[in-house]
Amino acid sequence: MMGEWRQQQQQQIINQNLQNPEEDDGVGNGNGGLFVKVMTDEQMEQLRQQIAVYTTICDQLVDLHKQLSAQQDLTGMRLGNFYCDPFMASGGHKITSRQRWTPSPVQLQILEQIFEEGNGTPCKQKIKELTMELTQHGQISETNVYNWFQNRRARSKRKQSMTAQNNAESEAEPEVESPRDEKTKPEDILSFDNSALRAENMYLQSPELGFGNFDW
Amino acid sequence: MMGEWRQQQQQQIINQNLQNPEEDDGVGNGNGGLFVKVMTDEQMEQLRQQIAVYTTICDQLVDLHKQLSAQQDLTGMRLGNFYCDPFMASGGHKITSRQRWTPSPVQLQILEQIFEEGNGTPCKQKIKELTMELTQHGQISETNVYNWFQNRRARSKRKQSMTAQNNAESEAEPEVESPRDEKTKPEDILSFDNSALRAENMYLQSPELGFGNFDW
DNA sequence: TCCCTATGAATGAAAG
DNA sequence: CTTTCATTCATAGGGA
Numbered sequence: 001m002m003g004e005w006r007q008q009q010q011q012q013i014i015n016q017n018l019q020n021p022e023e024d025d026g027v028g029n030g031n032g033g034l035f036v037k038v039m040t041d042e043q044m045e046q047l048r049q050q051i052a053v054y055t056t057i058c059d060q061l062v063d064l065h066k067q068l069s070a071q072q073d074l075t076g077m078r079l080g081n082f083y084c085d086p087f088m089a090s091g092g093h094k095i096t097s098r099q100r101w102t103p104s105p106v107q108l109q110i111l112e113q114i115f116e117e118g119n120g121t122p123c124k125q126k127i128k129e130l131t132m133e134l135t136q137h138g139q140i141s142e143t144n145v146y147n148w149f150q151n152r153r154a155r156s157k158r159k160q161s162m163t164a165q166n167n168a169e170s171e172a173e174p175e176v177e178s179p180r181d182e183k184t185k186p187e188d189i190l191s192f193d194n195s196a197l198r199a200e201n202m203y204l205q206s207p208e209l210g211f212g213n214f215d216w
Numbered sequence: 217m218m219g220e221w222r223q224q225q226q227q228q229i230i231n232q233n234l235q236n237p238e239e240d241d242g243v244g245n246g247n248g249g250l251f252v253k254v255m256t257d258e259q260m261e262q263l264r265q266q267i268a269v270y271t272t273i274c275d276q277l278v279d280l281h282k283q284l285s286a287q288q289d290l291t292g293m294r295l296g297n298f299y300c301d302p303f304m305a306s307g308g309h310k311i312t313s314r315q316r317w318t319p320s321p322v323q324l325q326i327l328e329q330i331f332e333e334g335n336g337t338p339c340k341q342k343i344k345e346l347t348m349e350l351t352q353h354g355q356i357s358e359t360n361v362y363n364w365f366q367n368r369r370a371r372s373k374r375k376q377s378m379t380a381q382n383n384a385e386s387e388a389e390p391e392v393e394s395p396r397d398e399k400t401k402p403e404d405i406l407s408f409d410n411s412a413l414r415a416e417n418m419y420l421q422s423p424e425l426g427f428g429n430f431d432w
Numbered sequence: 433t434c435c436c437t438a439t440g441a442a443t444g445a446a447a448g
Numbered sequence: 449c450t451t452t453c454a455t456t457c458a459t460a461g462g463g464a
Contacts, residue, residue, distance in 0.1 A: 099444095099445095099455090100443090100444055100445075100454090100455070100456085101444065101445090102443095102444080102456095103444095121449095143445085144444080144445090147443095147444060147445055147446090148443095148444075150445095150449075150450095151443065151444065151445085153449085154449075154450065154451085155442090155443080157450095158450095315459095316439085316440050316441070316458085316459065316460075317440065317441090318439090318440080318460080319440095337451090337452085339451095340451090359441085360440080360441095363439095363440060363441060363442090364439095364440080366440095366441090366452080366453085367439065367440065367441085368439095369452095369453085370453070370454065370455090371438090371439080373453090373454095374454090433464100434463105434464090435462105435463090435464090436461100436462085436463085436464105437460100437461090437462085437463100438459100438460085438461085438462100439458100439459090439460085439461105440457100440458090440459085440460095441456100441457080441458085441459100442455100442456080442457075442458100443454100443455090443456085443457100444453105444454090444455085444456100445452105445453085445454085445455100446451100446452080446453075446454095447450100447451080447452070447453085448449100448450080448451075448452090
């Protein structure tokens with residue numbers, strides 16, 4: 001049952017944290033791109049483990065939640081959206097003043113995934129479909145989706161050209177500006193499979209979870 | 217418990233996260249500790265955010281669970297039976313320690329001067345040049361310059377209209393801003409902080425473990 | 433220690 | 449699509 005949570009798991013988690021403090025020395029100020037960090041295999045492994053721990057935790061929580069909600073899901077509370085419901089105000093105030101759409105974590109995750117899939121500009125039809133799906137996770141309109149993609153793309157682009165722009169004083173421009181989709185990033189040493197993130201909405205719908213795949 | 221400090225920051229953190237095509241795994245090989253990875257600041261940031269995403273997910277799941285189980289015991293004893301307690305201090309998880317650029321006096325002076333010159337719109341090219349110049353007076357990136365102008369202009373404008381504020385009437389009601397005390401953070405109904413999590417030191421202590429210890 | 437203000441940064445939406 | 453605007457978030461720094 002839900003009480004099956006292993007405390008030991010916690011212990012284990014905690015034990016994994018014995019990192020190395022130190023490191024920020026010369027790079028204290030955050031100007032992007034010019035500096036690089038160096039990680040040893042060991043550090044990478046540690047990092048990987050920490051993330052794996054999160055994966056596990058999420059997994060278990062999700063499981064727990066499913067059990068719970070299964071045995072009692074008849075109350076007035078909707079479990080689906082635990083993100084901000086635009087109509088429920090806190091402290092009783094401006095119920096309707098939210099003018100700007102704010103993606104819920106789930107929505108964002110989905111959008112991000114679609115975006116990542118490369119198919120740059122989703123056509124009208126797709127947007128419509130997507131909106132349909134996203135609606136299940138909160139208020140959203142097609143315009144929101146459209147704007148989101150527009151912005152996402154524009155910013156992604158800008159950011160990229162900015163990153164590769166740092167030391168380009170000597171050389172004209174390497175290959176910074178490529179006609180390909182921004183789907184391609186310079187080099188992503190650490191690439192997490194966000195399918196695991198999908199898990200967040202899994203507790204709601206998709207029973208299948210992709211927690212095991214952290215193949216980076 | 218009177219002067220809590222609200223904190224909500226996950227919302228944003230959750231935002232831009234992964235978007236990388238996965239490629240060489242890099243870490244899987246066990247060729248001894250001599251192998252090192254080089255990461256750019258950007259990549260580091262990305263990693264941070266990815267982890268932060270997990271943190272958030274865990275938080276939310278935990279919260280959801282708590283809501284569920286709490287509901288089982290008794291009824292809405294909590295304020296208004298909101299399933300989410302929007303405000304509540306949390307120990308303050310510094311998941312992402314984003315450093316922020318601070319203009320040096322010289323830089324500021326230069327920027328201010330440019331701004332004064334009226335050319336309100338520093339086109340891209342100019343920004344680039346300006347950045348080049350400013351770099352001689354301290355770390356700075358084009359983004360910084362860009363942001364600076366954006367903010368400078370926006371705030372300048374706002375301040376102006378603020379001064380001309382005539383509708384101090386009680387009924388004017390130009391905007392329906394929250395009646396609760398001014399300083400209270402806006403609705404962060406969305407971000408479930410992990411205070412509850414810590415408060416009961418329940419099953420996990422996820423939030424901090426992820427990043428708190430990994431302060432590279 | 434706590435709260436407030438100033439301001440760098442993020443981002444939805446709109447204009448161009 | 450690209451650039452700009454408006455609003456909001458988050459944090460550094462100051463004051464009591």
